[in-house]
Amino acid sequence: MSAVIQVKDLSKQFTLRHDASLKERVVNRIRGANTDETFWALRNLSFDLEQGKTLSLIGPNGSGKSTLLKIIGGIIEPTEGWVARRGRLAALLELGAGFHPDLTGRENVYVNASILGLSNRQIDKYFDDIIEFSEIEKFIDNQVKFYSSGMYVRLAFSVAVHVEPEILLIDEVLAVGDEPFQQKCMERIKTFQDEGRTLVFVTHSLDILRQFCDEAILLDQGNVLAHGPPSEVVSEFRERFLPHLEEEEDEFGTREVEIKGLRVLDGDGVERDKFSPGDDVVLEITYDAHETIADPVFGIAILNQVDALVYGTNTDFQGISVARVHGEGIARFTFPSIPIVDGRYYVTVAVHSRDGEVQYHRIERLGQFRVVSGAEHAGFLHLEPTIDIVDRESSG
Amino acid sequence: MNAAPSPDNATAARDTSLMRVNEPTRFWRGFVPSVRDVWRYRELLTNLTRLQLKVKYKNSSLGFLWSLARPILLLIVYSLVFSTFLRAGIPYFPIYLFTGLIVWDLFASTQGGATNAIVGNAGLIKKVYFPREILTLSVVGSTLFHFALQFLVLVGVLVVFRYDFLGWNLLLAPIAFVALVLFMTGIAFLFSVANVRYRDVQHIIEVLLLFWFWMTPIVYPADFAISGLGGVSRVLAWAYQLNPMFPIVTAFQRAAYKDMDAVAADGTPVLYQASVQRYLGLLGIVIAFSLFLIWLGQRVFAKAEGNFAQEL
Numbered sequence: 246m247s248a249v250i251q252v253k254d255l256s257k258q259f260t261l262r263h264d265a266s267l268k269e270r271v272v273n274r275i276r277g278a279n280t281d282e283t284f285w286a287l288r289n290l291s292f293d294l295e296q297g298k299t300l301s302l303i304g305p306n307g308s309g310k311s312t313l314l315k316i317i318g319g320i321i322e323p324t325e326g327w328v329a330r331r332g333r334l335a336a337l338l339e340l341g342a343g344f345h346p347d348l349t350g351r352e353n354v355y356v357n358a359s360i361l362g363l364s365n366r367q368i369d370k371y372f373d374d375i376i377e378f379s380e381i382e383k384f385i386d387n388q389v390k391f392y393s394s395g396m397y398v399r400l401a402f403s404v405a406v407h408v409e410p411e412i413l414l415i416d417e418v419l420a421v422g423d424e425p426f427q428q429k430c431m432e433r434i435k436t437f438q439d440e441g442r443t444l445v446f447v448t449h450s451l452d453i454l455r456q457f458c459d460e461a462i463l464l465d466q467g468n469v470l471a472h473g474p475p476s477e478v479v480s481e482f483r484e485r486f487l488p489h490l491e492e493e494e495d496e497f498g499t500r501e502v503e504i505k506g507l508r509v510l511d512g513d514g515v516e517r518d519k520f521s522p523g524d525d526v527v528l529e530i531t532y533d534a535h536e537t538i539a540d541p542v543f544g545i546a547i548l549n550q551v552d553a554l555v556y557g558t559n560t561d562f563q564g565i566s567v568a569r570v571h572g573e574g575i576a577r578f579t580f581p582s583i584p585i586v587d588g589r590y591y592v593t594v595a596v597h598s599r600d601g602e603v604q605y606h607r608i609e610r611l612g613q614f615r616v617v618s619g620a621e622h623a624g625f626l627h628l629e630p631t632i633d634i635v636d637r638e639s640s641g
Numbered sequence: 642m643n644a645a646p647s648p649d650n651a652t653a654a655r656d657t658s659l660m661r662v663n664e665p666t667r668f669w670r671g672f673v674p675s676v677r678d679v680w681r682y683r684e685l686l687t688n689l690t691r692l693q694l695k696v697k698y699k700n701s702s703l704g705f706l707w708s709l710a711r712p713i714l715l716l717i718v719y720s721l722v723f724s725t726f727l728r729a730g731i732p733y734f735p736i737y738l739f740t741g742l743i744v745w746d747l748f749a750s751t752q753g754g755a756t757n758a759i760v761g762n763a764g765l766i767k768k769v770y771f772p773r774e775i776l777t778l779s780v781v782g783s784t785l786f787h788f789a790l791q792f793l794v795l796v797g798v799l800v801v802f803r804y805d806f807l808g809w810n811l812l813l814a815p816i817a818f819v820a821l822v823l824f825m826t827g828i829a830f831l832f833s834v835a836n837v838r839y840r841d842v843q844h845i846i847e848v849l850l851l852f853w854f855w856m857t858p859i860v861y862p863a864d865f866a867i868s869g870l871g872g873v874s875r876v877l878a879w880a881y882q883l884n885p886m887f888p889i890v891t892a893f894q895r896a897a898y899k900d901m902d903a904v905a906a907d908g909t910p911v912l913y914q915a916s917v918q919r920y921l922g923l924l925g926i927v928i929a930f931s932l933f934l935i936w937l938g939q940r941v942f943a944k945a946e947g948n949f950a951q952e953l
Contacts (some may be wrong), residue, residue: 251659259951270839315950319662319770322947328662336769343765345692347699356692359685360769388699 248293254326255290286312288467297441304464310447332411346390361408379403415446498606505531507612522627528578534570543576546593586622690782708787730906740897741859743791754780755829756836756843763953773946817892820927827934863913888923
């Protein structure tokens with residue numbers, strides 16, 4: 246397979262001009278003042294994208310994702326370096342995709358599709374499909390200035406996918422559509438991929454990224470921080486940009502039994518931060534009971550990046566009763582081969598009375614660890630299924 | 642990935658070769674590739690021209706009639722001022738005037754539209770790639786359409802007045818028309834680029850067009866100006882005739898008004914007194930100059946267009 250998009254030593258410098266009128270310009274020239282400021286939106290970017298691959302660009306706002314998309318689309322020119330590509334390209338950049346507000350939906354479809362390189366005859370052929378896909382037949386003869394933003398995106402996406410481009414560029418626009426339409430778009434994108442077309446899109450949704458992409462590029466301030474398989478790039482992204490939640494730890498309780506600490510250990514009892522799915526993980530709580538407490542319950546909860554509960558248990562659930570505690574001690578939770586997907590996990594620890602009436606001590610997100618495998622999964626669990634496909638047709 | 646065989650387009654990617662996006666072309670060399678690029682997008686040009694026409698009269702009940710109403714109203718005003726107030730005494734003045742007026746209207750409305758062609762389509766420019774020249778050319782397309790309507794009215798007027806305009810003189814019209822279209826297209830490229838960076842330009846152009854209008858023999862006979870200016874200085878009279886619109890307008894007048902012997906009240910000839918060869922010669926110079934202008938305008942345009950998306 247060969248490259249469909251080739252980016253070589255690409256840099257883009259923007260100039261912020263502070264004098265918008267001829268007068269100011271002249272006055273500033275005379276004064277010898279130069280009020281222009283420059284900054285690099287992209288710096289020395291190089292990569293090849295092969296036919297049929299889907300590339301996703303992620304990064305914080307202002308990292309140069311949209312600029313890169315626009316340069317690939319030929320809308321702005323790079324300062325240094327170049328982009329080469331082949332085949333028809335369609336782009337969905339920002340909202341509206343170049344609709345004229347005073348024209349009707351129908352008229353805009355014609356203008357838009359011819360901008361994307363279709364002849365009027367081809368548009369006639371696709372027109373009904375475009376409208377049907379967008380589901381806005383009722384409004385097609387209304388001026389688009391009366392459209393809602395969702396209707397805009399529906400029509401724009403519909404045109405873009407029906408012109409059968411070899412390359413499709415999508416900026417974060419689909420988020421505007423409603424859930425069913427987004428689903429529909431995603432399905433369409435999948436067909437697109439199956440047909441061997443090439444996609445580049447900007448997304449902030451890590452789920453979408455993991456689900457759809459063959460590779461990803463993480464950009465920050467115009468520099469490539471990571472480029473590779475989605476799972477690697479996503480973990481790099483999480484590392485750098487998702488706030489590390491442990492800073493907001495909060496705790497409460499009577500402290501009759503005080504939690505002193507939590508150690509995350511591997512099966513050999515060595516303290517560790519990074520695990521692979523299938524590794525043994527030992528969560529070791531150290532406590533100090535200042536009085537003799539009868540029948541306490543120790544519990545832990547494992548939370549992921551976005552604070553969703555991945556797993557929680559306590560001694561009560563497990564049918565273990567602790568007769569009494571007094572003084573310092575250890576409560577050890579051992580998880581042989583932990584089957585969870587890549588990500589950063591936080592551990593909340595609590596000790597309370599069996600009836601739950603008295604909270605002795607609870608500390609949110611006391612400890613944390615990471616799981617890194619390089620494999621891609623959706624959801625919480627790292628399972629290793631075996632898959633058999635029995636093709637009845639060919640087996641006879 | 643095991644691509645399902647798709648009937649037409651996806652597989653086509655393999656056949657076409659890798660092409661550089663926005664390949665920089667040298668200033669002197671890039672004209673031909675640009676023309677080829679515009680040609681590939683010719684259907685877009687017709688669609689955008691149609692769009693311009695539709696948008697212009699969207700939500701107006703008289704629609705296209707407005708493009709006729711304007712020159713007709715101007716015709717009434719100027720006829721009133723010149724024939725009745727100033728008593729210039731030009732026979733068949735409305736025919737003389739209307740000829741110059743529609744020619745000027747084509748030129749002026751093209752330039753007015755051109756200053757707005759890029760700025761007014763920021764939405765398109767920021768979101769999709771296509772040769773930006775198409776926007777300027779679509780302005781030319783839509784003003785030509787209006788011109789065609791006005792031209793029909795002129796023919797109507799000639800017929801209604803039972804004016805004898807038939808003859809060899811009419812052959813000047815198509816040649817003058819070619820010169821006009823080429824000239825206004827060249828200027829339009831320059832004007833549409835100029836307004837992107839500094840919006841002051843559109844105000845300058847407005848005033849410039851007004852000045853230019855009066856410096857072109859449209860509402861008065863050419864000899865009024867030439868002899869008037871000649872009284873001040875010969876250089877001025879000569880400079881007056883350097884205006885590329887001068888041979889264009891006078892040639893149209895020669896074609897429609899026809900009567901070389903017609904004189905105004907004070908004996909000044911109405912039409913520009915020159916041989917047909919001279920008319921043709923002047924138009925030839927304008928055509929050559931306009932071709933140069935189109936080339937220059939396109940090159941300036943191409944140099945600037947890379948920055949359109951960020952300037953808007």
